[in-house]
Amino acid sequence: MSYPLNPALFTGDMQLDPTRAGFGRGLKAAGEANESIVALCADLTESTQMHLFKAAFPKRFVEVGVAEQNLVTVASGMARAGKIPFTSSYAAFSPGRNWEQIRTTVSLNNQPVKIVGSHAGIYTGKDGATHQMLEDIALMRVLPNMVVVAPGDSIEAEKATRAIAENGLPSYIRLAREKTPVFSLDESPFEIGKAYVLKDGTDVSLMGTGTMTYQLLLAAKILAEHGINAEVVHVPTIKPLDEETILASAQRNGRVVTAEEAQVIGGFGSAITELLSEKLPMPVKRIGMQDRFGESGDPKDLFKAFGLTGEQIAEQVAEWTKTTHRYHQ
């Protein structure tokens, strides 16, 4: 089954919406469907889009103040009392500051607390390096029991929020501040643990997570104009990885490029590389933040500065495929 993409893709009519907005809608909908769902925020209620849930269910919303360690541990206690708590803050603070509390009281304690990391990645822009969380994927995917999801756009963020609300597991969802292109449709599939081939190819498989998948779609379009038939795989669930889809795409194309707006060390690129080195060793190029911090600036300028735009990715892939042979079994 082919993945239905937004027909307005690459046109002036392309809708832009932040993934955090999709989360806000998804949380409210999840709250309507299940009264055990509660929400806790650390003084960033509107910013993390929890205000929709708060307005609908004031009794089920808890303001914790600027105290991220307390945020997740109070949530852990609520989970023990039978609730499904969503906790939100900026990713730099949760899971950035409270990682040990998450490890012990959520992950090892195996409580279905949902960690919502908003304002993750380079899209956080002008606030600069302190607030551009780039290490969250690495921090969260290393934890046993933890599900890690980075939705590609706001529609998918809404679906992902509803899915983790009901998965019964500790889960992390990574969200962006800035408006990003909505490449999927309401009818596009989303399931935790599934990756989706958005475009078939033969020469190289471009695998993206979160909002970077859009840049890969753009890169594939440009590469096609240069005679390179790139496949695009969207991997919204970083843990557990959809090994079957990823390995099949790698097998078809013989070369893999990964893309994320996060540290490639320990991040999504590492996750794909670990899988391929064990099951199907082949050349991999990892696009993302190369062991450095971000800095202040408009997200568009920052994407250019760090080589993360679709145009730049196309250039890098074209160059790389010239010198890197496809893997043949």
Add this chain to the structure above:
Amino acid sequence: MDKLTVPQIQQKANDIREDIITMLEHAGSGHSAGPLGLADIFAALYFNILNLDPKNPEWEDRDILMLSNGHTNPVQYAAMAEAGFFDKDELMTLRQYGSRLQGHPERERLPGLETTSGPLGSGLSQAAGYAYTLQYMDDIKDRFVYVVMGDGELNEGNIWEAAMFAGKYKLSQLIGIIDRNNIQIDGNTEDVMPLEDLKGKWEAFGWHVIEIDGHNIESIIDATSQGRAITNRPTMIIAHTIPGKGVEFMEYDYKWHGMAPNSDQAKIALEKLRTLDGKITHEGAGL
């Protein structure tokens, strides 16, 4: 569970102390001073204060006890075994491979544990989360949430975040117990990182504070009863205890914080406990 009388609880505390010495000696590692100092408090909790059903640990009307300073868990395991949550023989598996009695408590391993702890400072906020749920979300007024903390762990910032939170929301079903034994790994608490004025600190955060002798069973029961009666604030009980209590050569000596007795030391300790140095006797317990 039926509530025991004060003399019966004193006897249980002594049994728990014997269990602690035996299990630590067998395990060959673990913490001695804290668990011995908490024996009276845990005996009072499990045999009088808490509404629990050892045969149905997930009983939905139960009270909640969270142990924040997880390293003192031999006292909880011993109290649970004495209360009938599991067979006392299992105490001898403490810290061994495959045991449900992990070196630090893990909720999923042993029914009856409410959380997983060890890294310090996170128990109060979990208890606060549970208490908030009862008070504001589920509107259940007859269940209480107790949390036992060490004094050394009050160095952790997470504790004071929780103190503010519970104070703001006036979590009246939350009752904290601080094991005020004045020792932590690097020495005396007031040398490592001073806690006083400890009572004043909690009061400033909006708590009702009660200071008690943590070895006086009646005081422990009375303080928790007072805590349950207070309906507009959370309660913090500062329980002054003697680290290593009941084993003379361990008492007040901070080097026993993280050490287990060897077989010779255990033998002396058990002899002392069985005679109680005349402090209380088996006969006096009226059993």
